[in-house]
Amino acid sequence: MATLRNPSTAILLITLALAGTAHAEIKGDAVRIGVLTDMNGIFATAMGPGSVEAARMAAEEFGGKINGKPIEILQADHQNKPDLAASLARKWFSDGVQAIADGGSSGAALAVQELVRGNGKIFLVSGAGANQLTDDACAPSSVQWTQDAYSTATAVVSGVMQTSKEPWFFITGDYAFGHSIEATARDRIAALGGKVAGSVKAQLGTPDYSSFLLQAQSSGAKILAINVAGDNATAIKQAEEFGLADQGIKIVPMSFQNVDIEAVGLKATRGDLIVTSFFEDVSPAARKFSDAFYARRKAMPSQIQAGVYSAVRHYLQAVQDTDSDDSTAVMAKMKTTPVSDAYTPNGRIREDQRMVHDLYLVQVKTPEESKGPWDFVKLVATIPPDQAFRPLDRSKCSLVGK
Numbered sequence: 305m306a307t308l309r310n311p312s313t314a315i316l317l318i319t320l321a322l323a324g325t326a327h328a329e330i331k332g333d334a335v336r337i338g339v340l341t342d343m344n345g346i347f348a349t350a351m352g353p354g355s356v357e358a359a360r361m362a363a364e365e366f367g368g369k370i371n372g373k374p375i376e377i378l379q380a381d382h383q384n385k386p387d388l389a390a391s392l393a394r395k396w397f398s399d400g401v402q403a404i405a406d407g408g409s410s411g412a413a414l415a416v417q418e419l420v421r422g423n424g425k426i427f428l429v430s431g432a433g434a435n436q437l438t439d440d441a442c443a444p445s446s447v448q449w450t451q452d453a454y455s456t457a458t459a460v461v462s463g464v465m466q467t468s469k470e471p472w473f474f475i476t477g478d479y480a481f482g483h484s485i486e487a488t489a490r491d492r493i494a495a496l497g498g499k500v501a502g503s504v505k506a507q508l509g510t511p512d513y514s515s516f517l518l519q520a521q522s523s524g525a526k527i528l529a530i531n532v533a534g535d536n537a538t539a540i541k542q543a544e545e546f547g548l549a550d551q552g553i554k555i556v557p558m559s560f561q562n563v564d565i566e567a568v569g570l571k572a573t574r575g576d577l578i579v580t581s582f583f584e585d586v587s588p589a590a591r592k593f594s595d596a597f598y599a600r601r602k603a604m605p606s607q608i609q610a611g612v613y614s615a616v617r618h619y620l621q622a623v624q625d626t627d628s629d630d631s632t633a634v635m636a637k638m639k640t641t642p643v644s645d646a647y648t649p650n651g652r653i654r655e656d657q658r659m660v661h662d663l664y665l666v667q668v669k670t671p672e673e674s675k676g677p678w679d680f681v682k683l684v685a686t687i688p689p690d691q692a693f694r695p696l697d698r699s700k701c702s703l704v705g706k
C-alpha cells in the first residue's frame with residue numbers, strides 16, 4: 305500500500321476531499337421574508353398592504369419556491385415605533401426569517417438596521433429615505449433601495465430653481481426623513497444662490513396646517529416646500545383652500561407620490577415638479593407590473609411598493625443563484641448582479657449599500673391633459689445614477705473604500 309511521505313500533502317488532500325463534498329445549500333425549511341411596514345398609519349397607502357402584495361408578486365415569479373424550498377412572505381405592523389420595529393425584527397430573526405423588506409418610516413428602519421448590523425441578517429430598505437441609512441449608519445447587510453433625502457431634495461431644488469430664485473419656506477415633518485430632506489434642500493438652495501425665508505416643524509398626524517400656512521404666507525417666501533410625509537395631501541389641500549397659488553406662492557411637495565396625487569387631485573397639484581424613482585409609463589415592463597398590481601389592489605403601485613417588489617425579487621434571485629440562504633453569500637451575489645426589472649433597467653448596489661438607479665423628474669398634468677384615472681404625470685427629465693445620488697467621496701459610510 306502506498307504511503308504519503310509528506311504530511312502537509314496528506315492534509316491538503318484531506319482538505320480538498322472535504323471541500324469537494326461541501327456545497328452551498330438553503331439550510332432553513334423555507335425562504336422567509338418579512339415585510340415590516342406601517343400597515344394602518346399615515347404611511348400605509350404608500351407602503352403597508354401594497355408593499356406586502358408587491359413582495360408576494362416577486363415570490364410568485366419564482367413559482368413560490370426556490371430549489372424545492374417554499375417562499376414565505378410574512379407581514380407585521382411596526383406602527384412607526386422604532387422600539388416595536390426592533391422587537392418584531394428580533395422575533396422574526398429568531399423564528400427563521402432570513403430577510404426583512406420595506407422598513408417603513410426612517411426612525412423604524414434605523415432601529416432595524418442597528419439590529420442587522422449585529423446579526424448580519426439582510427434588510428431591504430424601500431420605505432425609509434433618511435440619508436443616514438447609507439451614510440454614517442450604513443450596514444454591510446442592509447441596502448437602501450428606493451428613495452433617499454439627498455437625491456430627492458437635490459433634484460427637486462435644482463428643478464425648481466432653474467426658473468425661480470425666490471425665497472423658500474419649509475413646512476417639515478418632525479421625523480428623521482423630514483429633517484434630512486430639509487437639511488439637504490437648504491444646502492442645495494445655498495449652493496445655487498437662493499435663500500430660505502423660514503421654516504416650521506410639524507408633528508406627523510397634524511390635522512390642521514392653517515397656522516403653518518399663515519407663517520409661510522407672512523414670511524415673504526414665494527416657494528413653499530411641503531414635506532410632511534403621509535400628511536402631504538392634507539397640507540396641500542389646505543394650501544389650495546388658502547389660495548396661496550393665486551397669491552404667487554409656488555407649492556413644492558418635497559416628497560410626493562402617485563398615491564398622494566390621487567388623494568389630492570390634479571387641480572391642487574397641477575404643474576408641480578416631483579422626483580420619483582418609478583412611474584407606470586417609464587417602460588413597458590413598468591406598465592405590465594403596474595397593471596398586474598392594479599388588478600390586485602385597485603390602485604397603482606407607489607415607488608416604494610415597486611421598490612419592495614424589486615428588492616425582494618433581486619434577493620430571491622441571489623438565493624436561487626447561490627442555492628444558499630447564508631446572508632454573506634447572498635449579499636455578495638446581490639452586489640455583483642445588476643438590478644434589471646420592472647422597477648429599474650440599470651440598477652446596482654454601490655459599496656455604501658445604496659442601490660443606485662435612474663430617477664425621474666416629472667410634472668403633474670393638468671386635469672385637461674390627463675387621459676383617465678392614474679394618468680397623473682409626464683416625464684421632464686431622466687436623472688442618471690451618477691447625478692442622482694450622493695457622490696461616494698462625500699459619504700461617511702465606513703464601508704466605502706474597503
